[in-house]
Amino acid sequence: MASLVTALGRAALAVAVVAACATAAQARPGEVTAQVELPPSPAVLDYQLGAAYAPPAGVTLVTRDSTATPAPNIYTICYVNGFQTQPQERDLWLREREDLLLSDSRGNPIIDPEWPDEFLLDTSTAAKRTRLAEITGAVLQRCAQRGFKAVEIDNLDSYGRSRGKLTVDHNLAHATLLAQRAHGLGLAIGQKNSAEESRRAHDEVGFDFAFSEECHYYDECGSYSDVYREHVMNVEYTDNLRGTFEDVCADPRSPATTTLRDRELVGPDNGDHRFDHC
Template identity: 45%
Template sequence: MSLNRAVRRGTTAAAALSATAALCLFVPSSAAAGPSAVELPPPGAGFDYQIGGAYTPPQGVRIVSRDLGATPARGLYNLCYINAFQAQPGAEREWDADLLLRDASGDVVHDEDWDEAVLDIRTAAKRERIAAKVNRWIDSCADKGFQAVEPDNYDTYTRFPDHLKASQAKAFVSLLSAHAHDKGLAIAQKNTPDLAVDREETGLDFAVAEECGEWDECDMYADAFGDRVLVVEYSAKGLEKACAGWGDRLSVVRRDVGVAPEGASGHLRRTC
């Protein structure tokens, strides 16, 4: 999984639909238009971030993000977490060798914080091939009953500026947006506040923002996505700032860095 800056990650999750919540429908932008409207998360609703392991959602939660390998929470709005821009630890061999980003010496470029190989999205041809694999995961999300997909590591280009550009990240995520919409799924912008203003171009529907309170970035997401921003903080300070500035508008939760499931060592969950 991939968490923003010092924290980032999950494994790949599943989700279900909210029969009780009054959820709005959204017609995708032309950049990623699907055949029909998609269902968006209810603004400001209770949220839980379970990408490190699924457990019974606490009372008041209406939105849950889980790994692709998990089962959606019944009766809730579920996000399906996938690692879209980097290879999961140990999964490097599952990718064609030429789709792994390499440096001038021919060595695979790794995100050392998470021991993940970076995918090579620098050309249109490679973006299409990588998207074909990721889109099969999106198909699985739809088959399991998720309402939305959360593709992680949109911000990989910011960590490897010698190799990748923002324009390449936007071109790639636009392919995923188009496919998600074709499958009837909404798609989240994961982190990457500098690209929030480009949501119409990329076809992204709402945001999952890690530590936007901590780093004073929540306004950048809210300016682009309105009240449909799901905030995940990892510190008491971050939660306090997010709640003080945005707790009456956005969905805010604090989790432990390892996003451990309830009952596991280190598990922590707080809200405003």
Template identity: 50%
Template sequence: MRASRAAASALFVVIATTALAGCTTNPPTEITLPPAGAAPDYQLGGAYPPPADVGIVVRDRAEPPADDVYSICYVNAFQTQPAELADWPDELLLKDAEGDIVFDPAWPDEALLDAASDRNRKAIAEVVRPWIERCAAAGYDAVEFDNLDTYARSDGALTFDDNLALAEVLVAIAHDAGLAAGQKNAAEHAAALRNGAGFDFAIAEECAAFDECDAYTDVYGDLVIAVEYSGVGEFRAACEDERMPPSTVLRDRELVAPGEPGYVFELCP
């Protein structure tokens, strides 16, 4: 399945190493990079057949990959998914000075993971590892690790270096499973994340709205998948900016499926 979807993409060989203690270098693993400039669709609100001109689809890890389209598996790796809080050991959840769990202010049903120690990073990686491996077994080509920027909303309890160290372990697991790995968030640290963690491409939400698309493209070139949530007029104007990545899509913020109220899907001309 992966070989048929990847026919239009270049093969990229990496030496996949894992940062977990006691592990040694693994044999080279072939991974397939996203097709540069292909039209993307971001389907986290529910899977549906992608439009005919779409060449890249992102879906939640609970969904199957798209048939005959480069498919990226979404994994929330730096904070918990809604309704999955109980699946995480309490010691891996970030606590504030009063001992209360720290939740994402924008997503109050998602708790931040405590990546501040090497021991915790290894334990977090072991929770996430089977998700990554199931993405590979299902036939996905790549994985994106969301909420890399939890350090920015942890009130100083986490640092960028903490999350960089965790990202390095997660990317190694993805590469070992034969998946390309995508950076999500932390535009200002794109170079450090590519060089330090080994990310292969980036997924940028609202990079045009926040004027940071070139922070990604300066590092990843055309291997940037941009998702915008602005109005149609603003989106079409942004498409005229030469800094807009070639792989860009306008979606509704709820990412609903076609036929549901509020569905929006548009590509740059």
């Protein structure tokens, strides 16, 4: 009888362990990984990078900048620019961290041509990746302390704007350091950009979900959903639609969590504000 009780106890313990790990991040050798909670799916997403405001009724998922605070009682994702600098920190990087900026042959920092206030970070060596991870790690810690549940790491595809100085392997190696830090803080972490690298990003880096901008317009939603299944969030913009937003929502390739926003992501007190969802 005692052996039967012991066996039943062990079985119950095993079930409990499996249940507890259902939302845990992928652990790596030597890494202490906290449990993470994945974003709700499907969800009604409001993308609030331009302004943080009270979410409309029915919203169940919000993304805000790392300088903001989470939306009360709503799962909130923290936006972090993991591979380029933020415009407001331009002088700080030039003054104190210029050696961590990717430079051209003349020693000038390389700028994102579409975002001229953003410098590319130099992820080309392990030493620089370690230092960069310390800097971004402090931002991730702030996200966790403020109560965010997850982070989305922007500009994974910066190697495509690096004039051949960076490779996808460089950025995936850096993303791995950021994923380890996020998971250690109990934060889920989302892949942003480089849809074609989703399999490696998930399996090698440890990304938990994908956060896409305009995957319908660029016909790459399937590259994310083939890997992350239902855990894909997508934002389309009013100035760059294929057909109408109704067409986007009717397309079976569009993620269930798809939102329409104005390009500048302004708040509802601005006449240019647009918000809709599938």
